[in-house]
Amino acid sequence: MTLGSHLTPLARSHIEQADVVFAALSDGIVELWLQRMHSDVRSLQPYYAEGKSRMVTYRQWVDLMMTEVRAGKNVCGVFYGHPGIFAWSPHKAIEVARAEGFKAHMEPGISAEDCLYADLGIDPGRFGCQHFEASQLLFYERRIDPAGYLVLWQVGLVGDLSLKRFSTGPAYRQALVDVLSADYPLDHEVIIYRGATLPIQKPRIRRMALRDLPGAELTAEETVVLPPGAPLKQNPAMRERLAALDKEASIA
Amino acid sequence: MSDTIELLEAIGRNATLRHASVDELASILEQAKASEALKSAVAAGDSSLLSEEFGHQPNRVPQITNAPGHEEDEPDHDGDDKPHRPPDPGHSPPHKRTPHKQ
Numbered sequence: 001m002t003l004g005s006h007l008t009p010l011a012r013s014h015i016e017q018a019d020v021v022f023a024a025l026s027d028g029i030v031e032l033w034l035q036r037m038h039s040d041v042r043s044l045q046p047y048y049a050e051g052k053s054r055m056v057t058y059r060q061w062v063d064l065m066m067t068e069v070r071a072g073k074n075v076c077g078v079f080y081g082h083p084g085i086f087a088w089s090p091h092k093a094i095e096v097a098r099a100e101g102f103k104a105h106m107e108p109g110i111s112a113e114d115c116l117y118a119d120l121g122i123d124p125g126r127f128g129c130q131h132f133e134a135s136q137l138l139f140y141e142r143r144i145d146p147a148g149y150l151v152l153w154q155v156g157l158v159g160d161l162s163l164k165r166f167s168t169g170p171a172y173r174q175a176l177v178d179v180l181s182a183d184y185p186l187d188h189e190v191i192i193y194r195g196a197t198l199p200i201q202k203p204r205i206r207r208m209a210l211r212d213l214p215g216a217e218l219t220a221e222e223t224v225v226l227p228p229g230a231p232l233k234q235n236p237a238m239r240e241r242l243a244a245l246d247k248e249a250s251i252a
Numbered sequence: 253m254s255d256t257i258e259l260l261e262a263i264g265r266n267a268t269l270r271h272a273s274v275d276e277l278a279s280i281l282e283q284a285k286a287s288e289a290l291k292s293a294v295a296a297g298d299s300s301l302l303s304e305e306f307g308h309q310p311n312r313v314p315q316i317t318n319a320p321g322h323e324e325d326e327p328d329h330d331g332d333d334k335p336h337r338p339p340d341p342g343h344s345p346p347h348k349r350t351p352h353k354q
Contacts, residue, residue, distance in 0.1 A: 004260055004265045024315060025311060027308075029302060031311075048312040058315070088316050157314065198302075199263040199264035199270050201297075202297070220314050
């Protein structure tokens with residue numbers, strides 16, 4: 001999401017018409033921009049703390065928003081990118097509000113994922129595209145399809161079970177590389193991507209071999225993309241079945 | 253001196269300015285009497301230089317946990333790692349009589 005470029009007219013209208021606006025944004029300057037649209041913008045940033053579980057922070061955000069909703073206020077939560085993508089509190093706040101009988105809905109936004117497709121020239125429809133929060137590949141047994149794109153989010157804090165850190169380190173990323181090496185050669189290209197938040201920025205795009213990922217400097221907002229590492233494999237049995245169906249259809 | 257937030261918004265919403273070269277943008281910012289911090293940030297390709305004007309620390313960005321098991325602490329929840337059914341859009345429980353607010 002880029003300042004000045006990616007706020008939809010409808011989202012802006014929600015902000016302007018709200019009684020109170022809560023903001024969880026990735027950049028303090030974007031927060032200043034938001035303050036130009038409404039006189040009562042309350043930042044959610046102070047609720048983060050090193051050593052404090054982010055789950056506690058996210059629940060506090062929901063409570064803050066719901067307190068105002070219960071007081072009869074028209075509340076707008078502004079979250080960077082798309083509020084429903086890699087964001088827990090917006091979904092939870094809507095769920096709680098509806099459960100208590102209030103009207104609530106989510107307005108889509110332009111996410112880092114959207115910017116990534118444009119900036120990297122990737123069409124997820126071409127080979128398919130899997131997205132994972134990177135730690136899920138370590139905590140769970142997931143099936144990666146190397147014939148499609150693989151997009152990994154929050155690699156900078158991969159493997160953090162505590163939810164109390166905002167970054168982990170090379171040893172954690174090495175564990176991720178070890179998992180990925182089951183499906184990709186170590187010289188497979190990985191792309192580290194960060195979209196532009198301010199309109200004077202360019203997207204940050206770095207390319208390196210998979211084996212070099214542990215040593216790379218990586219922030220929480222950067223995303224790792226693995227292009228396909230294997231060709232699409234035909235399914236002859238299903239093709240035969242479809243051919244038979246086509247034949248039947250043409251006879252009919 | 254021009255307002256930096258207004259200038260940033262103007263750049264962000266203008267197709268020519270958004271994709272202008274550093275030299276082009278520097279010239280436009282000079283004419284617009286932009287702040288030294290903004291001109292420096294554009295010239296250096298380093299937006300962190302804007303912090304001299306606004307004094308911001310970098311924001312925290314994660315807004316999700318990394319394992320579904322962390323997210324639900326309701327005692328009656330069955331199985332932390334199971335996918336959760338999304339809430340039914342636009343419908344609230346019929347027995348609730350709390351006033352609606354939009």
